[in-house]
Amino acid sequence: MFSKGKRSSPPLDIHQPRPRRAPFIRAGLVVLALGSFAAAGALAVVMPSSPEPLIYQARTALPLPAEMTVLQTRDSQAYVSETRIRRGDTLAALLQRMNINEEGLLQFLTHDKQARSIYKLYPGRTLQAALDANGNLLWLRYKHTPYSEEAGGGVARWLEVRPDGGKGFTAQEQTDQAHAQVRVAQAEINSSLFGASDQAGIPDSITLQMADILGSKIDFLKDLRKGDSFRVVYESYGHEGQEVGAGRLLAVEFINQGKVHEAAWFQPDSGSGGYYDFDGKSLKGAFLRTALKFTRISSTFGGRRHPVHGGWRDHKGVDYAAPSGTPIHATADGVVEFIGRQNGYGNTIILKHHGEFTTLYAHQSRFAAGLRKGDRVEQGQLIGYVGSTGWATGPHLHYEFRIAQKAVDPLSVDLPVARVLDAPQRKQFTAVLASYQNNFALLQPAAEGVQVASR
Template identity: 60%
Template sequence: MMPDAHQTQRHRHITRSLLLAAGGLFLTAAALAVVKPSAPPEPIFQARQTLDLPPMGGSLHQSAPYIASTRIRRGDTVSDLLHRLGVDEDGLLTFLTHEESARSIYKLYPGRTVQAALDNQGNMVWLRYAHTPGSTAKSGIESAWLEIRPDGQGKFTAQERTVAAVQETRVAEAEITSSLFGAADDAHLPDSITLEMVDILGSRIDFLKDLRKGDRFRIVYDAYMHDGEEVGAGRIRALEFINKGKTYSAVWFQGSHDRGGYYDFSGASLKGAFLRTAIKFTRISSRFGMRMHPIHKKWTGHKGVDYAAQSGTPIHATADGTIEFIGQQNGYGNVIILKNFGKYSTLYAHQSRFAKGLKKGDRVQQGQLIGYVGQTGWATGPHLHYEFRINNQPVDPLAADLPVTRPLDNGDQKAFQTLVARYQPQMQMLARLQDSRIQIAER
């Protein structure tokens, strides 16, 4: 039985709640909603026929195959799918049941597509199951499917096929009338792009509290296409979000010395220049300032903050930077010193070991794994000693006025402005389209 609209919407709601939790956004789809949206069920069966026209003056001897397509529904069997497609081949179901190379057709994923090509006599030309419409491979996004063909002697062959999806740049715009996800559905945006939009602008917009009916967004993103269908989504390239009348912008930019990040159209980074802590789920065991040294038993200045954690706890760089020192150094034990930008540097001491492959001169990105908690050097227990330095002088990282954003390097300014100039006309075109829709709706 075909699922009704309520079941479809409930499935989407559950799926999106899981995605939000897995992404660490601590939101729910309901929290992003003003009114719960409704969406019509997708068609489960389509058919088409492609005709090859003969040359002028010729005759049409044989038409192209008739293509039938159906979407898998929850509870479907292979027999159900063949029946809906109009495929009635002697021995086919037995072949699919017993043939090892055709086993993937018994992993039926609701929502994915099965197609059949039939000739003008109703005989099957091929049967295709797109079981992996968009998977990540070294070369990018691939589409994989199982193809079954008759061998002309009353038997069949099964073969797995893959093809690289084609990357395209897509644009979308929408106005929020009921919820963010409802607007994204109207714009045919994948959920992954919607979640990335929330992540990018999360430091500027409180998506839990600040969304209003009438808010708008305009977006440029990468999509991967196969056979006319979108099979995967890539990165957001540019974005504008109008919230309560204020426009927030974002563009992906990779400078000459980093791995890339999001900036607003004026060039300000959308992520904080420094994270407050280098390890998660920890407690402070010793603060910056004077203290009784646990080993030397005398009062001395403590130049950093100690974070108690179990040995092996991952340590992450609090900011982009270049490894200035990596190795053993006096009481620090295994230590990494990062030269961040301008007058700032950071130190991570007492590590049990470093992340594999790191060496002096390497560039690391904010949040990148650089090592693991230990108790090497002068340490009475496993912990991270973290120092934040300005002009090589340690300051209290818990009290310091940390830079809000990292500015673009001078050499990258021109390239950044060129990139923004490329996307601004697209945003202006989408804005005009939105305005036209609003004017039509108000008539």
């Protein structure tokens, strides 16, 4: 249930150990699936006679007591079993566990180059086998990549091994499109962000996207309080009746200490997509304040005594102390104007942005793989790693923000902000937002009397 008013309880630890998922989920901790592929169970609403809160109970099929799970198959003559790979498992142990005794199969799997993906067994991935009525192997599948993102959408990849008519075996990599659906969920924070997400069945990747999108509004390390709550609409992918991965976060409403923060994904007919608040204002400002996720300022903009040469000199940027190897991200969309070594700056990247704006990132240990002069980069894209090359006494990022080649203080200057949607785009956005809000309407209503954060 969504909270009312501000909370005075202490901050929560985002990394606090996650509780084990309960067999049923109380109001506010529920996931609804809106799509086509089959789910493992059904959602039941229990109406108590007393004025207690509604209980939402997730009912799922109990697993078989054996190590294997028998699956349905299109081939009525086949018996399909599945086992999940555990840490320390070997191919021999897995085949024995599945009662597969095909002569020469183990030797084929460990030596044939076409079966190389089965050389490495990933704990948590699955192995499937189909046997005929006489116990003969029809096929063996190792689902090494149950889900991956590609330009055309989510896909599932697996290795399929089949008998070759008494001549041995054949192995071939297979790919199939994962089916997309939309899920909606809500949760209330009692111990930690990930603990609430786990109880509501929200994938970690969606939780991380939410924290990244609202990171400029909420400090997820210090600002969370018990009773904070959120609702999300997100993409999910399934293959052969099983959920195999999560896609993009589509919409979120997060109530933090009584304030509502909103975001919705929108891609107009012409232009790239991005996240907007529910008033249609972009959450992706033209520039981020910092190029590092977690850091501290070790030297500010202005005059200082130079740590290497001594004497007072103008410091034309801001230094962010961070361990060597810390990822550096572009603070705005731009083009690589310079990448290489530059005197006292050491390994340096200069990005050219719209108008007269440029940014400089110095003292890097190394650059992002494949990055070249003239490449286009997006805001938040990895461009390099913190180091201590050039005139540096320790690992840190020297960051400069320049207007018409003149360095200004990035901590105090009024940074350009992204434009709001124009009239035709606004009309499209309103229609998209309405569909997200219809999904939210399937959940418990948000708390009344909460304050919408300033936009």
